[in-house]
Amino acid sequence: MKIFGLTGWSGSGKTALMVRLIPALTARGLRVSTVKHAHKGFDIDHPGKDSHNHRVAGATEVLVSSPRRWALMHELRDDEPELTLSELVAKLSPVDLLLIEGFKREPHEKIEVWRAAVDKPLIAAGDSSIVAVASDGPVPGCPVPVLDLNDAEAVAAFVVERCGLGHP
Template sequence: MKVFGLTGWSGSGKTTLMVRLIPSLVARGITVSTMKHAHKGFDIDHPGKDSHSHRMAGATEVLVGSPRRWALMHELRDEEEPGVEALIARMTPVDLLLIEGFKRHDHRKLEVWRAAVGKPLIAPEEPSIVAVASDGPVPGTALPVLPLDDVEAVADFVMRECGLTGRG
């Protein structure tokens, strides 16, 4: 399974690019899964649901299955947050795992950067960033710069970088 990431500051457009990139890759015959880092706590379960009651009662893992999807929730309780490798190991293998976030992990990644966000470029301090996607000029980098609005160019780059060839 190839692993490639999108990273950048909040508000830069990572998620927008991700949801545009996935269908482009899938149309090329690539199976794609995603992993997203959330800095704050999050919940996909809600009070009043049986699965929520199971977790609140102390279950370490709760799996919810249906004819359309299944989800596994694992409570960390007092455990440390697992690292990227441990999370990847839990994923079903596909052609490409796209990771959003995890700025400082060493997987290859594309930085999404917009001057209007007002944050510095991460790439000069993060050697795992191999290119930048932006809506304008990107000062201070010798890395390839891709137009943020050209999803096909970004998909081409990701496929080359990961050594993938489409089947579709």
């Protein structure tokens, strides 16, 4: 399973690029999964639902299943540490390409999403795991190739080439 990431500062457009990149990759016949890092607490469950009640009652894991999808929620309790990226990846089913959104300090290859309007420094200037920058304009002093942030097909072609995925 190939692993490739998108990273960048909050508000740079990582998720917007991700949701355009996924169909550009799946249209090439690739099976793609994603991992998204959330910095804040988040919840995919809702009060009043049976699964939420199970968690509130103290269940460590709750698996919800239907004919269309299933979801496993694992509650970190008693100061359990957040899982590492490699621990999370080990929990996923194999696919052709795993796209990682966030996790900017991890060593996998990634594209930095950068916009001058966000007014944050270029991460690629000091991070060798960043192999390209996707931007909506010029990127002064960029040490890696710059891709058009608005051209998901070109970004997909770069990812496919970089990961050696050619023709599945």
